[in-house]
Amino acid sequence: MIGVVGAGAWGTALAQMLASDGRDVLLWALDDGLAEAINETRCNGLYLPSADLAPSIRATHDLSDMEACDILLLVTPAQHLGSVLSKMGSFPQDLVLCSKGIEQSSGRMMNDVAQEAAPDAQIAVLSGPTFAHEVAEGLPAAVTLACGGGDTQWERLAPAIARPNFRPYYSDDVTGAEIGGAVKNVLAIACGVVDGLGLGQNARNALITRGFAEMLRFGVALGGKPETLNGLCGLGDLVLTCSSTSSRNFSLGKALGEGMSAAEALSDKRTVAEGAHTAPVLRELAQRHAISMPITDAVNALLNGEAARDVVQGLLARPLKAEGHRAGDLGA
Numbered sequence: 001m002i003g004v005v006g007a008g009a010w011g012t013a014l015a016q017m018l019a020s021d022g023r024d025v026l027l028w029a030l031d032d033g034l035a036e037a038i039n040e041t042r043c044n045g046l047y048l049p050s051a052d053l054a055p056s057i058r059a060t061h062d063l064s065d066m067e068a069c070d071i072l073l074l075v076t077p078a079q080h081l082g083s084v085l086s087k088m089g090s091f092p093q094d095l096v097l098c099s100k101g102i103e104q105s106s107g108r109m110m111n112d113v114a115q116e117a118a119p120d121a122q123i124a125v126l127s128g129p130t131f132a133h134e135v136a137e138g139l140p141a142a143v144t145l146a147c148g149g150g151d152t153q154w155e156r157l158a159p160a161i162a163r164p165n166f167r168p169y170y171s172d173d174v175t176g177a178e179i180g181g182a183v184k185n186v187l188a189i190a191c192g193v194v195d196g197l198g199l200g201q202n203a204r205n206a207l208i209t210r211g212f213a214e215m216l217r218f219g220v221a222l223g224g225k226p227e228t229l230n231g232l233c234g235l236g237d238l239v240l241t242c243s244s245t246s247s248r249n250f251s252l253g254k255a256l257g258e259g260m261s262a263a264e265a266l267s268d269k270r271t272v273a274e275g276a277h278t279a280p281v282l283r284e285l286a287q288r289h290a291i292s293m294p295i296t297d298a299v300n301a302l303l304n305g306e307a308a309r310d311v312v313q314g315l316l317a318r319p320l321k322a323e324g325h326r327a328g329d330l331g332a
Protein backbone atom coordinates (compact mmCIF):
# COMPACT_ATOMS: atom_id res chain seq x y z
CA MET A 1 0.00 0.00 0.00
CA ILE A 2 1.15 3.56 -0.69
CA GLY A 3 1.19 6.10 2.13
CA VAL A 4 1.11 9.89 2.06
CA VAL A 5 2.55 11.75 5.05
CA GLY A 6 0.93 15.17 5.29
CA ALA A 7 -2.72 16.03 4.64
CA GLY A 8 -2.34 19.61 3.44
CA ALA A 9 -3.52 20.54 -0.03
CA TRP A 10 -0.72 18.71 -1.86
CA GLY A 11 -0.70 15.54 0.22
CA THR A 12 -4.48 15.28 -0.13
CA ALA A 13 -4.33 15.91 -3.89
CA LEU A 14 -1.63 13.25 -4.31
CA ALA A 15 -3.71 10.79 -2.30
CA GLN A 16 -6.70 11.53 -4.51
CA MET A 17 -4.64 11.09 -7.69
CA LEU A 18 -3.15 7.80 -6.44
CA ALA A 19 -6.58 6.49 -5.44
CA SER A 20 -8.11 7.42 -8.79
CA ASP A 21 -7.90 3.82 -10.01
CA GLY A 22 -9.23 2.35 -6.78
CA ARG A 23 -5.87 1.57 -5.15
CA ASP A 24 -5.69 1.87 -1.36
CA VAL A 25 -3.98 4.98 -0.01
CA LEU A 26 -3.23 5.75 3.63
CA LEU A 27 -3.07 9.49 4.40
CA TRP A 28 -1.46 10.77 7.60
CA ALA A 29 -2.82 14.02 9.06
CA LEU A 30 -1.11 15.95 11.83
CA ASP A 31 -4.48 16.83 13.27
CA ASP A 32 -6.53 14.01 14.83
CA GLY A 33 -9.80 15.81 14.12
CA LEU A 34 -8.89 16.23 10.46
CA ALA A 35 -8.15 12.51 9.98
CA GLU A 36 -11.53 11.66 11.50
CA ALA A 37 -13.32 14.27 9.42
CA ILE A 38 -11.74 12.97 6.20
CA ASN A 39 -12.85 9.41 7.00
CA GLU A 40 -16.37 10.49 7.91
CA THR A 41 -17.09 13.17 5.31
CA ARG A 42 -14.69 12.22 2.43
CA CYS A 43 -13.59 15.85 2.44
CA ASN A 44 -10.52 17.71 3.68
CA GLY A 45 -12.37 20.87 4.61
CA LEU A 46 -9.25 22.58 6.00
CA TYR A 47 -6.85 22.28 3.08
CA LEU A 48 -8.61 21.00 -0.07
CA PRO A 49 -12.34 21.54 0.37
CA SER A 50 -13.12 21.28 -3.36
CA ALA A 51 -12.26 17.56 -3.64
CA ASP A 52 -14.72 14.73 -3.09
CA LEU A 53 -12.21 12.16 -1.80
CA ALA A 54 -12.08 8.63 -3.23
CA PRO A 55 -13.42 5.79 -1.04
CA SER A 56 -10.08 3.95 -1.08
CA ILE A 57 -8.36 6.79 0.83
CA ARG A 58 -8.17 6.20 4.58
CA ALA A 59 -6.82 8.91 6.88
CA THR A 60 -5.00 8.36 10.15
CA HIS A 61 -3.44 10.52 12.83
CA ASP A 62 -1.25 7.66 14.05
CA LEU A 63 2.21 7.73 12.43
CA SER A 64 2.83 4.09 13.37
CA ASP A 65 0.01 3.11 10.94
CA MET A 66 2.29 4.31 8.13
CA GLU A 67 4.66 1.41 8.84
CA ALA A 68 2.26 -0.82 6.86
CA CYS A 69 3.09 1.07 3.65
CA ASP A 70 5.71 -0.07 1.15
CA ILE A 71 6.18 3.39 -0.38
CA LEU A 72 5.82 6.68 1.49
CA LEU A 73 5.28 10.06 -0.13
CA LEU A 74 6.50 12.77 2.27
CA VAL A 75 4.42 15.93 1.88
CA THR A 76 4.88 17.99 5.04
CA PRO A 77 6.06 21.62 4.88
CA ALA A 78 9.86 21.57 4.50
CA GLN A 79 10.52 23.01 7.96
CA HIS A 80 8.59 20.15 9.61
CA LEU A 81 9.88 17.14 7.69
CA GLY A 82 12.69 16.40 10.15
CA SER A 83 10.44 16.49 13.21
CA VAL A 84 7.79 14.26 11.59
CA LEU A 85 10.38 11.69 10.45
CA SER A 86 11.98 11.66 13.90
CA LYS A 87 8.66 10.37 15.30
CA MET A 88 8.51 7.40 12.93
CA GLY A 89 9.79 4.05 14.10
CA SER A 90 10.61 2.39 10.79
CA PHE A 91 10.64 3.21 7.10
CA PRO A 92 9.95 1.36 3.87
CA GLN A 93 12.60 0.98 1.17
CA ASP A 94 11.27 3.94 -0.85
CA LEU A 95 10.73 7.48 0.41
CA VAL A 96 9.45 10.03 -2.11
CA LEU A 97 10.03 13.67 -1.17
CA CYS A 98 7.28 16.01 -2.36
CA SER A 99 8.01 19.08 -0.19
CA LYS A 100 9.72 22.07 -1.80
CA GLY A 101 12.11 23.90 0.45
CA ILE A 102 15.39 24.03 2.38
CA GLU A 103 15.62 23.46 6.15
CA GLN A 104 16.29 26.85 7.72
CA SER A 105 17.89 25.63 10.92
CA SER A 106 20.55 23.55 9.13
CA GLY A 107 20.71 24.67 5.48
CA ARG A 108 20.03 21.07 4.45
CA MET A 109 18.01 19.93 1.47
CA MET A 110 15.11 17.56 2.22
CA ASN A 111 17.12 14.65 0.84
CA ASP A 112 19.73 15.09 3.59
CA VAL A 113 17.04 15.48 6.24
CA ALA A 114 15.34 12.26 5.13
CA GLN A 115 18.56 10.33 4.70
CA GLU A 116 19.62 11.12 8.26
CA ALA A 117 16.30 9.87 9.66
CA ALA A 118 16.15 6.82 7.40
CA PRO A 119 19.71 5.87 6.40
CA ASP A 120 18.63 2.59 4.77
CA ALA A 121 15.88 4.07 2.63
CA GLN A 122 16.24 5.04 -1.04
CA ILE A 123 15.19 8.62 -1.61
CA ALA A 124 13.35 9.96 -4.64
CA VAL A 125 12.04 13.47 -5.36
CA LEU A 126 8.68 14.12 -7.02
CA SER A 127 8.49 17.72 -8.23
CA GLY A 128 7.02 19.72 -11.08
CA PRO A 129 4.34 22.19 -12.12
CA THR A 130 1.40 20.86 -10.12
CA PHE A 131 -1.20 22.99 -8.40
CA ALA A 132 -2.92 20.70 -5.90
CA HIS A 133 -6.50 21.53 -6.86
CA GLU A 134 -5.90 20.67 -10.53
CA VAL A 135 -4.26 17.33 -9.72
CA ALA A 136 -7.13 16.52 -7.34
CA GLU A 137 -9.60 17.25 -10.15
CA GLY A 138 -7.80 14.71 -12.35
CA LEU A 139 -6.53 17.28 -14.85
CA PRO A 140 -3.35 16.19 -16.73
CA ALA A 141 0.03 16.92 -15.12
CA ALA A 142 3.65 15.83 -15.55
CA VAL A 143 6.43 15.78 -12.97
CA THR A 144 10.08 14.90 -12.59
CA LEU A 145 10.60 11.75 -10.51
CA ALA A 146 14.27 11.87 -9.58
CA CYS A 147 15.36 8.54 -8.17
CA GLY A 148 18.45 8.39 -5.94
CA GLY A 149 18.27 4.63 -6.39
CA GLY A 150 18.52 4.97 -10.19
CA ASP A 151 16.75 2.72 -12.71
CA THR A 152 15.83 0.00 -10.26
CA GLN A 153 14.06 2.43 -7.94
CA TRP A 154 12.29 4.00 -10.95
CA GLU A 155 11.04 0.55 -11.99
CA ARG A 156 9.41 0.16 -8.56
CA LEU A 157 8.08 3.71 -8.27
CA ALA A 158 6.86 4.57 -11.77
CA PRO A 159 4.06 1.96 -11.89
CA ALA A 160 3.05 2.82 -8.33
CA ILE A 161 2.79 6.56 -8.99
CA ALA A 162 1.94 7.05 -12.69
CA ARG A 163 -1.72 7.34 -13.64
CA PRO A 164 -3.28 8.11 -17.05
CA ASN A 165 -3.34 11.84 -16.24
CA PHE A 166 -0.24 11.96 -14.04
CA ARG A 167 3.03 11.39 -15.91
CA PRO A 168 6.32 11.10 -14.06
CA TYR A 169 9.52 11.55 -16.11
CA TYR A 170 12.66 9.76 -14.96
CA SER A 171 15.75 11.52 -13.66
CA ASP A 172 18.61 10.37 -11.44
CA ASP A 173 19.33 13.93 -10.26
CA VAL A 174 17.84 14.27 -6.78
CA THR A 175 19.84 17.43 -6.04
CA GLY A 176 18.77 19.27 -9.18
CA ALA A 177 15.11 18.30 -8.69
CA GLU A 178 15.10 19.53 -5.10
CA ILE A 179 16.82 22.80 -5.92
CA GLY A 180 14.37 23.59 -8.73
CA GLY A 181 11.36 23.28 -6.40
CA ALA A 182 12.94 25.18 -3.52
CA VAL A 183 14.29 28.11 -5.55
CA LYS A 184 11.20 28.67 -7.70
CA ASN A 185 9.15 29.43 -4.59
CA VAL A 186 11.43 32.35 -3.71
CA LEU A 187 11.34 33.65 -7.29
CA ALA A 188 7.53 33.39 -7.36
CA ILE A 189 7.36 35.86 -4.47
CA ALA A 190 9.36 38.33 -6.58
CA CYS A 191 7.02 37.84 -9.56
CA GLY A 192 4.02 38.42 -7.32
CA VAL A 193 5.54 41.72 -6.21
CA VAL A 194 5.90 42.83 -9.83
CA ASP A 195 2.22 42.00 -10.37
CA GLY A 196 1.15 43.74 -7.17
CA LEU A 197 3.02 46.88 -8.17
CA GLY A 198 1.39 46.79 -11.61
CA LEU A 199 4.74 46.75 -13.43
CA GLY A 200 3.44 44.76 -16.40
CA GLN A 201 4.02 41.46 -18.14
CA ASN A 202 7.33 42.48 -19.74
CA ALA A 203 8.81 43.01 -16.28
CA ARG A 204 7.42 39.74 -14.99
CA ASN A 205 8.87 37.72 -17.85
CA ALA A 206 12.22 39.46 -17.52
CA LEU A 207 12.19 38.45 -13.86
CA ILE A 208 11.26 34.83 -14.65
CA THR A 209 14.16 34.61 -17.13
CA ARG A 210 16.72 36.25 -14.86
CA GLY A 211 15.35 34.19 -11.97
CA PHE A 212 15.94 31.06 -13.98
CA ALA A 213 19.57 32.16 -14.48
CA GLU A 214 19.84 32.36 -10.68
CA MET A 215 18.30 28.93 -10.24
CA LEU A 216 20.70 27.47 -12.78
CA ARG A 217 23.79 29.08 -11.22
CA PHE A 218 22.82 27.90 -7.75
CA GLY A 219 21.71 24.44 -8.82
CA VAL A 220 24.78 23.66 -10.88
CA ALA A 221 27.14 25.00 -8.19
CA LEU A 222 25.54 22.65 -5.67
CA GLY A 223 25.83 19.61 -7.94
CA GLY A 224 22.52 19.61 -9.88
CA LYS A 225 22.44 19.01 -13.64
CA PRO A 226 21.47 21.82 -16.01
CA GLU A 227 19.13 19.47 -17.92
CA THR A 228 17.18 18.80 -14.71
CA LEU A 229 16.73 22.52 -14.05
CA ASN A 230 15.65 22.98 -17.68
CA GLY A 231 12.89 20.44 -17.06
CA LEU A 232 9.56 20.12 -15.28
CA CYS A 233 10.91 20.51 -11.74
CA GLY A 234 12.91 23.63 -12.65
CA LEU A 235 11.81 25.85 -15.51
CA GLY A 236 8.39 24.17 -15.75
CA ASP A 237 7.47 24.82 -12.14
CA LEU A 238 9.05 28.29 -12.19
CA VAL A 239 6.86 29.42 -15.08
CA LEU A 240 3.69 27.99 -13.47
CA THR A 241 4.28 29.42 -10.03
CA CYS A 242 5.40 32.83 -11.30
CA SER A 243 2.26 33.33 -13.38
CA SER A 244 -0.74 32.59 -11.20
CA THR A 245 -2.51 33.68 -8.05
CA SER A 246 -3.20 29.95 -7.48
CA SER A 247 0.35 30.01 -6.07
CA ARG A 248 0.62 30.91 -2.39
CA ASN A 249 4.13 32.27 -3.00
CA PHE A 250 3.04 34.47 -5.92
CA SER A 251 0.04 35.67 -3.87
CA LEU A 252 2.28 36.54 -0.92
CA GLY A 253 4.47 38.64 -3.23
CA LYS A 254 1.43 40.26 -4.81
CA ALA A 255 0.16 41.30 -1.37
CA LEU A 256 3.58 42.83 -0.60
CA GLY A 257 3.56 44.65 -3.93
CA GLU A 258 0.09 46.01 -3.19
CA GLY A 259 1.44 47.54 0.00
CA MET A 260 0.69 44.98 2.71
CA SER A 261 3.43 44.75 5.36
CA ALA A 262 5.56 41.59 5.40
CA ALA A 263 4.38 40.83 8.95
CA GLU A 264 0.72 41.02 7.92
CA ALA A 265 1.23 39.06 4.70
CA LEU A 266 2.97 36.26 6.60
CA SER A 267 0.37 36.07 9.34
CA ASP A 268 -1.71 33.29 7.70
CA LYS A 269 -0.26 30.32 9.51
CA ARG A 270 -2.56 27.64 8.12
CA THR A 271 -1.25 27.31 4.60
CA VAL A 272 2.42 27.40 3.75
CA ALA A 273 4.24 29.83 1.41
CA GLU A 274 7.52 27.91 1.38
CA GLY A 275 9.47 30.67 -0.35
CA ALA A 276 9.29 32.88 2.74
CA HIS A 277 11.03 30.16 4.80
CA THR A 278 13.51 29.21 2.08
CA ALA A 279 14.55 32.76 1.11
CA PRO A 280 16.87 33.50 4.09
CA VAL A 281 18.60 30.12 4.03
CA LEU A 282 18.92 30.21 0.22
CA ARG A 283 20.62 33.62 0.50
CA GLU A 284 22.95 32.29 3.18
CA LEU A 285 23.90 29.27 1.06
CA ALA A 286 24.42 31.44 -2.01
CA GLN A 287 26.73 33.75 -0.06
CA ARG A 288 28.64 30.80 1.36
CA HIS A 289 29.24 29.47 -2.16
CA ALA A 290 29.85 32.96 -3.64
CA ILE A 291 26.89 32.63 -6.05
CA SER A 292 25.30 35.86 -7.18
CA MET A 293 21.50 35.79 -6.58
CA PRO A 294 20.22 39.37 -6.77
CA ILE A 295 16.52 38.45 -7.00
CA THR A 296 16.81 36.19 -3.95
CA ASP A 297 18.53 39.07 -2.13
CA ALA A 298 15.68 41.37 -3.13
CA VAL A 299 13.04 38.93 -1.80
CA ASN A 300 14.89 38.78 1.51
CA ALA A 301 14.95 42.57 1.71
CA LEU A 302 11.19 42.63 1.12
CA LEU A 303 10.52 39.99 3.76
CA ASN A 304 12.64 42.07 6.15
CA GLY A 305 10.29 45.00 5.64
CA GLU A 306 11.94 47.05 2.86
CA ALA A 307 9.45 48.85 0.61
CA ALA A 308 8.63 46.97 -2.61
CA ARG A 309 9.26 49.95 -4.93
CA ASP A 310 12.70 50.59 -3.40
CA VAL A 311 13.65 46.93 -3.79
CA VAL A 312 12.59 46.86 -7.45
CA GLN A 313 14.45 50.15 -8.04
CA GLY A 314 17.57 48.55 -6.57
CA LEU A 315 17.30 45.60 -9.00
CA LEU A 316 16.84 47.90 -12.00
CA ALA A 317 19.81 50.05 -11.00
CA ARG A 318 22.30 47.18 -11.04
CA PRO A 319 25.23 47.60 -13.45
CA LEU A 320 24.59 46.50 -17.03
CA LYS A 321 26.22 43.22 -18.05
CA ALA A 322 26.24 40.35 -20.52
CA GLU A 323 23.14 38.15 -20.47
CA GLY A 324 24.77 34.82 -21.31
CA HIS A 325 26.07 32.52 -18.68
CA ARG A 326 27.86 29.23 -18.80
CA ALA A 327 27.15 26.28 -16.53
CA GLY A 328 29.45 26.65 -13.54
CA ASP A 329 29.65 30.46 -13.88
CA LEU A 330 28.73 31.92 -10.47
CA GLY A 331 28.64 35.58 -11.49
CA ALA A 332 25.47 37.52 -12.31
Ligand SMILES: NC(=O)C1=CN([C@@H]2O[C@H](COP(=O)(O)OP(=O)(O)OC[C@H]3O[C@@H](n4cnc5c(N)ncnc54)[C@H](O)[C@@H]3O)[C@@H](O)[C@H]2O)C=CC1
Nearest residue numbers: 007008009010011030047076078080099100131132271272
Ligand atom coordinates in the same frame (compact mmCIF):
# COMPACT_ATOMS: atom_id res chain seq x y z
N1 LIG B 1 -0.21 22.99 -2.64
C1 LIG B 1 0.41 22.71 -3.80
O1 LIG B 1 -0.15 22.96 -4.87
C2 LIG B 1 1.76 22.08 -3.79
C3 LIG B 1 2.54 22.02 -2.64
N2 LIG B 1 3.77 21.45 -2.68
C4 LIG B 1 4.61 21.37 -1.48
O2 LIG B 1 4.04 20.46 -0.56
C5 LIG B 1 4.41 20.80 0.78
C6 LIG B 1 3.15 20.82 1.63
O3 LIG B 1 2.33 21.85 1.14
P1 LIG B 1 0.74 21.81 1.18
O4 LIG B 1 0.25 20.43 1.18
O5 LIG B 1 0.28 22.71 0.09
O6 LIG B 1 0.44 22.46 2.61
P2 LIG B 1 -0.81 23.33 3.05
O7 LIG B 1 -0.43 24.77 3.04
O8 LIG B 1 -2.03 22.97 2.29
O9 LIG B 1 -1.05 22.86 4.54
C7 LIG B 1 -0.12 23.06 5.57
C8 LIG B 1 0.34 21.72 6.04
O10 LIG B 1 1.30 21.90 7.06
C9 LIG B 1 1.06 20.94 8.06
N3 LIG B 1 1.72 21.35 9.30
C10 LIG B 1 1.56 22.50 9.99
N4 LIG B 1 2.33 22.47 11.11
C11 LIG B 1 2.97 21.26 11.09
C12 LIG B 1 3.89 20.63 11.97
N5 LIG B 1 4.30 21.21 13.09
N6 LIG B 1 4.35 19.40 11.64
C13 LIG B 1 3.95 18.79 10.51
N7 LIG B 1 3.07 19.34 9.65
C14 LIG B 1 2.60 20.56 9.94
C15 LIG B 1 -0.44 20.90 8.15
O11 LIG B 1 -0.86 19.75 8.85
C16 LIG B 1 -0.76 20.85 6.65
O12 LIG B 1 -0.61 19.52 6.19
C17 LIG B 1 5.13 22.15 0.66
O13 LIG B 1 6.50 21.95 0.73
C18 LIG B 1 4.73 22.66 -0.71
O14 LIG B 1 5.74 23.50 -1.29
C19 LIG B 1 4.27 20.90 -3.82
C20 LIG B 1 3.54 20.92 -4.97
C21 LIG B 1 2.23 21.51 -5.05
Ligand SMILES: O=C(CO)COP(=O)(O)O
Nearest residue numbers: 128129130131247248249
Ligand atom coordinates in the same frame (compact mmCIF):
# COMPACT_ATOMS: atom_id res chain seq x y z
O1 LIG C 1 4.53 24.10 -6.00
C1 LIG C 1 3.47 24.48 -6.44
C2 LIG C 1 3.08 24.25 -7.84
O2 LIG C 1 3.95 23.39 -8.50
C3 LIG C 1 2.56 25.23 -5.57
O3 LIG C 1 3.03 26.52 -5.44
P1 LIG C 1 2.69 27.37 -4.15
O4 LIG C 1 3.27 26.64 -2.97
O5 LIG C 1 3.31 28.71 -4.39
O6 LIG C 1 1.19 27.46 -4.06
